[in-house]
Amino acid sequence: xxxxxxxxxxxxxxxxxxxxxxxxxxxxxxxxxxxxxxxxxxxxxxxxxxxxxxxxxxxxxxxxxxxxxxxxxxxxxxxxxxxxxxxxxxxxxxxxxxxxxxxxxxxxxxxxxxxxxxxxxxxxxxxxxxxxxxxxxxxxxxxxxxxxxxxxxxxxxxxxxxxxxxxxxxxxxxxxxxxxxxxxxxxxxxxxxxxxxxxxxxxxxxxxxxxxxxxxxxxxxxxxxxxxxxxxxxxx
Numbered sequence: 001x002x003x004x005x006x007x008x009x010x011x012x013x014x015x016x017x018x019x020x021x022x023x024x025x026x027x028x029x030x031x032x033x034x035x036x037x038x039x040x041x042x043x044x045x046x047x048x049x050x051x052x053x054x055x056x057x058x059x060x061x062x063x064x065x066x067x068x069x070x071x072x073x074x075x076x077x078x079x080x081x082x083x084x085x086x087x088x089x090x091x092x093x094x095x096x097x098x099x100x101x102x103x104x105x106x107x108x109x110x111x112x113x114x115x116x117x118x119x120x121x122x123x124x125x126x127x128x129x130x131x132x133x134x135x136x137x138x139x140x141x142x143x144x145x146x147x148x149x150x151x152x153x154x155x156x157x158x159x160x161x162x163x164x165x166x167x168x169x170x171x172x173x174x175x176x177x178x179x180x181x182x183x184x185x186x187x188x189x190x191x192x193x194x195x196x197x198x199x200x201x202x203x204x205x206x207x208x209x210x211x212x213x214x215x216x217x218x219x220x221x222x223x224x225x226x227x228x229x230x231x232x233x234x235x236x
Contacts, residue, residue: 015065021058022070025051026077042211045084052081103172103196104129107205112136112163121148130171131194135207137165158188168192168205175200182206182223186216191231202231 029051032044055078062071106129108120124132125148132152134141142159149155152169156177159165164187168177177192189206206224209217 011065014061015067018058018061018065018067019070022055022062022074022077025055025058026073029077029081040211042217048081048085052078052085055081103131103194103201105131105133105203107133108135109207110134110136110138110141112138112141112161112165117141117144121145124148131203132169133190133203133205134167134169135165135205136163137167138162139165141165142167156190156192158190160188164188164207166190166205166207168203170194172196180227182227183216183219186220186223204231 028044029048031041032048035042035045055074059071059074059078062068062074104127106124106127108123110120121144124145132149134145137157137159138161139159142157142165149169152171154170154173154177155168156174156179157167158179159167166188168190170192172194175193175195177190180189180191181187182189187207187209189204192203192205193200194203195201204224206220208220211217
């Protein structure tokens with residue numbers, strides 16, 4: 001009798017735990033849908049795959065302890081998360097952009113206060129890309145990487161102290177390259193056009209502010225979206 005009572009108590013605790021997990025993850029899932037209204041809610045959207053995985057585990061446990069309504073809620077919420085993130089796993093536009101040629105890109109966030117210049121220089125040499133894009137490019141970083149980047153004669157740079165310097169280095173000549181600001185009071189971005197497979201291919205190198213920076217984070221994405229149509233079909 002004591003063994004049965006202990007087993008029953010464990011099942012009761014497990015049932016309570018799985019309910020709590022499903023309702024907690026459900027709340028995160030639904031609150032994350034409000035990301036368009038606040039950049040703070042946007043932080044919750046970064047973990048949708050994890051929400052879905054945990055909800056599927058909770059689904060199995062709920063079925064074991066015969067919490068069928070909780071199991072149904074878990075599978076519905078997991079489906080919501082997967083439905084939101086699944087389209088990002090396929091990029092037909094990117095495939096069509098490079099169908100008539102190829103371009104090897106190396107994009108790095110240097111972290112402005114990092115001093116591992118030799119490591120980055122070695123990475124550039126080992127990967128041997130066609131184009132190198134660098135964000136958080138300070139004057140010190142630009143000078144330190146100069147020898148490693150000699151092989152990239154075509155370049156557009158705006159180094160600056162802090163986290164928003166930027167630089168684009170290319171083996172291929174630019175059709176054009178310019179500094180842009182998305183939006184006007186945002187940090188520098190680089191918009192460059194190159195020939196890839198005999199056709200123009202546009203690269204946009206930008207560094208988006210953290211959500212904690214306030215509405216500039218949201219306005220950067222809005223400005224980039226507004227500019228999208230003017231940048232051509234072949235875009236990265």
